[in-house]
Amino acid sequence: MPSTIQHAGQGYAIERFYSVPDDAWYLELAETDPPGRTFLTAIVADEDPDRTPTVCFDEQTGHRDIPYAVMTWFMEETAEEVRSSRGWMEIAPELLGMTRQLRLLLPGLTVEDEQYLPLLAILAELLTDDDLGTVLSAAYDMDPRTVRSDVAAVRTSPPGAVAELRALFASDGWTGGAAR
Structure with missing residues (x-):
């Protein structure tokens, strides 16, 4: 079940999934009203201490204005994923x-x-x-x-x-x- 947030009349969702080949959790941020493609992805490797978490923008979606509240929410969700997936590495x-x-x-x-x-x-x-x-x-x-x-x-x-x-x-x- 994706996490969702509303901001200024626009819905946003974070979809989480695990990539077995990458040994990593992916958190993907997309608009929900109307449903759009992912424009921001956080990758959290959970098995390799040498792979640090990363965040990347999808270049194909072009320029996006991401409200600060939405970006903060996404980064808090990403930080929680890092804590739960990688905390043991600390x-x-x-x-x-x-x-x-x-x-x-x-x-x-x-x-x-x-x-x-x-x-x-x-x-x-x-x-x-x-x-x-x-x-x-x-x-x-x-x-x-x-x-x-x-x-x-x-x-x-x-x-x-x-x-x-x-x-x-x-x-x-x-x-x-x-x-x-």
Whole structure:
């Protein structure tokens, strides 16, 4: 569902979509009254820390006067996309590699998943409690306070589950990335 805004009798919409080949979110701004073609696009790469977000104008639509309120709204929406898609890239460099590997090896992990406690056991050996909360917050948008309180439960995690997860990580090239 596109986000919309009205300004001075003109409607504007932001259409969001993900481009798999680009590993990036696209936010496209267009007029809605009448429906027009996209004239402004923000591109937010979400997997490569070296690719910074960009904004570009469609040269084929020609000159456009974009009201300040509409441009501010578009840039606020873009900033939120950057925060939600790339916020994990802003953590300390020594934790970034680990965070990226976790996102690739265990995409979409939640605290309800059977791999959650074994993962905590593995990471608790490598990280301080604060860094553990930072990494899981960045990788999976988990509340760092919840993660820190769950570390106590790691002691009760079945050793077999931890060994299975270690084997999965080893087969997928897990390098860890950070040590205490």
